[in-house]
Structure formats: C-alpha cells, structure tokens
Amino acid sequence: MSLELTDVNLTYPDGDGVVRALDEVSVRVEPGEMAAVVGPSGSGKSSLLAVAATLIRPDSGRVVVGGTDTLGMRPRELAQLRLNRIGIVFQQPNLIGALTAAEQLVVTEHMRSRPLHEARRTALETLASVGLEGKAHRRPHQLSGGERQRVNIARALAARPDALLVDEPTAALDQERGGRVMDLLSEATRTFGVATLLVTHDTEFLGSAKQVLEMRDGRLGAREPA
Numbered sequence: 001m002s003l004e005l006t007d008v009n010l011t012y013p014d015g016d017g018v019v020r021a022l023d024e025v026s027v028r029v030e031p032g033e034m035a036a037v038v039g040p041s042g043s044g045k046s047s048l049l050a051v052a053a054t055l056i057r058p059d060s061g062r063v064v065v066g067g068t069d070t071l072g073m074r075p076r077e078l079a080q081l082r083l084n085r086i087g088i089v090f091q092q093p094n095l096i097g098a099l100t101a102a103e104q105l106v107v108t109e110h111m112r113s114r115p116l117h118e119a120r121r122t123a124l125e126t127l128a129s130v131g132l133e134g135k136a137h138r139r140p141h142q143l144s145g146g147e148r149q150r151v152n153i154a155r156a157l158a159a160r161p162d163a164l165l166v167d168e169p170t171a172a173l174d175q176e177r178g179g180r181v182m183d184l185l186s187e188a189t190r191t192f193g194v195a196t197l198l199v200t201h202d203t204e205f206l207g208s209a210k211q212v213l214e215m216r217d218g219r220l221g222a223r224e225p226a
C-alpha cells in the first residue's frame, strides 16, 4: 500500500511570524519502492517525516497511509495507525539495554496485543530477514553498530507496516557499514513490499532509491544534478 502526501503545508510559530517548514509538498511512494529525500540542514526533512508519520498535523494538505486518509482522524486512531501501519527508524537505534534483540521486537508486538508465541515467531523471522539469524539472543552491547541498526530496522518492520519512515540511517555509521544498511533497507523495502521514505544528508548511497528528491526551503522537487 502506498504512502501519499499531497499539497502539504506546515508552519511553526516563530516570534511574531511563522517559519514555513513545508511548502506545497507532494510525494507518492509505491509499495516496494524507496524514495530518498536529501537537502541542507533546516530545509524541512525532519518536518516531512514527522508529518508522514502523523506525529505532526499539517496546516493543510493530505496524508494518506496505505489507502487511509489520516486527515480528520482522532489522536487515538492515529496512534493505532502508527502502531500497526507505520514503521519508523530513527538515526539512533534506541534499543533497550537489558533486552535481547528478539525481546526488543517482542515488546512492541506485545503492544499490538499479539500472543507471546506469535510475537516470538515474528521476532525471529524478522531478525532473520535482516541477516541477524543466530544473534537474536544478544543484548545491544553484544552487537556492532551496524547490527544494532539492523535490529532497529527489524523492529520497525515487525508489524509488516504499509510505510517505513527512515531518518538519517547512516549518520552514526562509517561508510562501509552505512552502505550495508542502505542495501538492507532497499532489500527490505522490496521483500516487505513497504513504501519507504528516507531522509538523509548522505548523497553517497542513493543508487537504490527509485526517486531521489531534494528539499530546499520547505519545497520538494527533483534533485538538481550535482
């Protein structure tokens, strides 16, 4: 199911005026495809992800996740949509130190009211799909930085969401590990048939993205050739 933003506008109050963070932004990402958004600091990339994640309601425009128009949904309904249909991968893995890789996923499955045996099975399957077979019992400090980011990605995919939103996944990694995480994201996008929207400063690994877009002063367009 696709992810679709249409004519989205977002302003933040700023003293007596406003900051125009998103200016008539439209993007459509099909299932199994990845769109990458690059752009300078302050151009609106995080705001775009926050609106796509339904964490911020835009001033105007439409946000449709997996065919569901989120405009007019109540906060409780939005929370359910986020839990079940949107996966979010932040720059830092935000794993819980005391839990194993499998338990990181089981905890969120528990929030989705999945029976424990099913949650465990899904956790192991999803970890295997990101190349962590055999490492499900390890705690975060027993994993490398790239492996921790894989657990983070697996956790976001465990619910088999419609949309995967990814914020600077390579920022904390060196070039080689960053490249591998990007390869994994593009493979997972296809395998899980998810619509992936990724923002990054890093223009190095954009080859796997179907669309590469550039954000400038809140406006989203085709990326200018370097």
Ligand SMILES: Nc1ncnc2c1ncn2[C@@H]1O[C@H](COP(=O)(O)OP(=O)(O)OP(=O)(O)O)[C@@H](O)[C@H]1O
Pocket: 012, 013, 014, 019, 020, 021, 039, 040, 041, 042, 043, 044, 045, 046, 047, 048
């Ligand atoms: N809560 C807020 N209140 C006021 N202005 C904000 C707020 N959050 C962001 N902004 C402003 O909105 C604009 C877009 O910010 P945003 O964080 O979306 O940019 P970004 O492209 O993600 O930047 P970076 O790459 O540095 O993370 C910037 O001018 C920023 O200063």
